[in-house]
Amino acid sequence: MAYVSLYRKWRPQDFSDVVGQTHIVRTLENSLNLKRISHAYLFAGPRGTGKTTLARLFAKGLNCSGGPIAQFCGECPECMSITKGNSLNVIEIDGASNRGIDEIRELREQVRYAPASARYKIYIIDEVHMLTSEAFNALLKTLEEPPPHVIFIIATTDPQKIPATILSRCQRYDFKRFSVEEICNRLRVVLSAEGVQAEKDALEIVAAHAQGGMRDALGILDQCLAYSDRLNPDIVGEILGVATQETIVRFFKMVSEHNTIAVFQLINDLYVRGRDLAQFVRDLLQYLRWCILDSTILTQDELNWDKAQLIQTVEVFSQCEKEMRYANNLNIPLELAVLRLIEIPTEWTKLQKRIEQLEGQLASIEKSGVSPNSSKAQSESPRRAEDSPRVKLNSNEDNQAKLQEICNNWQDYLKLLRDERLIQPEAFLREGLPVLLENNVLTVSFQKERGFHRASIEQEKHREPAERYLSKFFGTQLSIQCVTGEISKVKKEEIPREKQEFLKKSGSNQPIEQQENVAIEKSEELDESVSAALRIFGGKVIEIKDQQ
């Protein structure tokens, strides 16, 4: 005998066999037992949720020799013929391939004739949303008042596409997606009957991948059984190309432990094994989604993450998924996302850090003998820029300390700009680095090739909001000045070491002192010839090339 796929073999044959959809099963059973039968039914819901199955069971209940009854015998000729799919009185029509007016006219002709040997003539029209509007109109009248021996059951995955005139003539039942648990239970029944052993986690992966559709779940199971007669998460993951829950949890655990190297190794391992990293990110997101929807999935033993952290992680990986669409090398966005998660501190630690910082400042003020409450300005809210204390940072130490604070919190400031939808100023400033603070003027240095960013941020429309939020964020009135590697103006000793590194990269590989000297020499050398040229031709200097 030819092989029959699992979803066909295990299609429920009576109402008690149906998984889920209890609200519909109960209503249809009562309808049969109370003999309150409507002339038209609409079964709507996602694919693989049991629409056609319940339509056939309902047809059996209607036409069974002892019926209409919910507990039909399944043995009378009519029940048997419906099970075999060769009943003359249950006509199944595929709406997708019989969608024209001619087919519906033909149906209207046939409807007039009484059933061959049963109580009712039942028309099951699947994928009814595919009918043309003319066909729908032709069906209207028949659907409204069909002969008493005719019952229509129309099924669709897309009820929005069905005209309201059709909808109002049918008793509508909405089928819901199956839960993972319902699918797992059914799969367990099927597998035990088939004599196959399967691990719980493996079934959960299958159920999750089926997205609420039982047919999909059984289809995947079929695929897995063709590969191996023992199912474990690794085999299922291998076949479906998805990451196992164990891998995902391991990944997140490494992230929560800030173990960057281990995470990178894991990513590389997946890459080497030929796994689709984009799919891996989707699996991560799917897992996080479950964690948010159902807090019981992720136990506290596995990860000590609260909901805010979960949401933050989802946001980072959603961004990563977007970036992956345009990336040539999928590793990079994923690794960047990991870095973002590990490097960017959580809200709580950020707040804690800020509080510690403020407490430190308060202590130093108190140490210097000034009461923190002595200045009225200090007690005012620093939220609004115009209200913020216009502290003049005159001493070198003040400037250095403030610059250090700005450098430490520069990324947070940029994030604030992003949050405030100041996307452009943020994008321009992201390319620069604060290098000097003098007389409340913050000097931001840009690499040579970032001239556009520097020019853009210098425009009033971008500079003004950037300065406003800079003052607001750091609680001091600050303005921005931009330079392109013009470190000659910057006192070298005032530049923090890491910024010096940045400036090194922005110019040549020469040491910063030499770079400075070359710039000065060049400007001195060229002064005469360039100024002469400018005098004669006018214009401005863009680039100076040697005669050679």
Added chain:
Amino acid sequence: MDQVLKQIASDKLALVYVVQGTDPYRQKAVYQALYDRSTKDGFSDWNWVTMDGSKDLEAGQIIEELAMPTWGGGAKIVVISDAEQVRLAVWESLVKWLQTKTSANCLAIFFAKVDKRVKAIKELIKLGVEITCDNLRGATLERWVGDYVRMEGYTFKQEALVRFLDRVGDDLGLITQELEKIFLYIGDTKVITITDVDSITTIVPSRLEQGAIFEMVDAIAAKKQPQALAVLHQLMDMGEAPLRILPLIERQLRLLLAAKLKGGLSLKDAAICMGEKSDYALKKVTRLHLGFSEEELYQGMSKVIQADQDMKFGANGEYVLEQLICHLCSKSS
């Protein structure tokens, strides 16, 4: 309405019945009463003539049927459905004829919508009886549903009745379909509860936006994430597009914001300021805004913009909306 149906069943039929209104269910009830009356004398369809209204229908055709003697002495009824399709000249000719032949058969005209300022229509109404079949609303609708349910031997809990009408709307045809489902679902239990309504009734498309979205926003306002997500999934299962749901969440946030920040303005003025046609929607959210701080609402709006952008760049709409709801429902949002 019941009075008119009784009169049709037993009294002398009027010369003309002008049946008009937006509720097809009640129109159908009149149609059925007229049909039952015409067949009462045992001559079945012999005394029953129906004509579909169209531009081609001529006054002569109608007059011919009206002038024809009845079979067996019973009442003959000529029904014109979709009467709004018929040309005005036909009604004018018909009025002239009917004014002279008061002993003609009964004419029943069914309009979905009629302009009663038109002279010919005014004259037709004067010659007979006008039956209005507009949708029932408010307390009248509740009473109708209550009576219908009692007639079937069931009772509604008040909150279940409110929820039911919220989900199903005011189309009596749909109401009876959904009630039938509830009766079958609850079986021997004779009291309909809110859980029964939620379990088996379908939110009709016209109520989808209002009913479900309020259910969802109520849940968000109460920071009840599971309920909000359940409604979202219900909407998605019904095939609702995520990009259609998002503006509704955004509108609700705007309403909440307006309710919070209206200051000394009256609800009506606040509604006008934000471009709403009436203050109805604002009234509905006046209590709910207490669940949100001003900052939370602004953050929520910013997340809506982000969600919109994400969806338009190809992100999975359902996931994006889930994230948004999780954010709005989180205590620290």
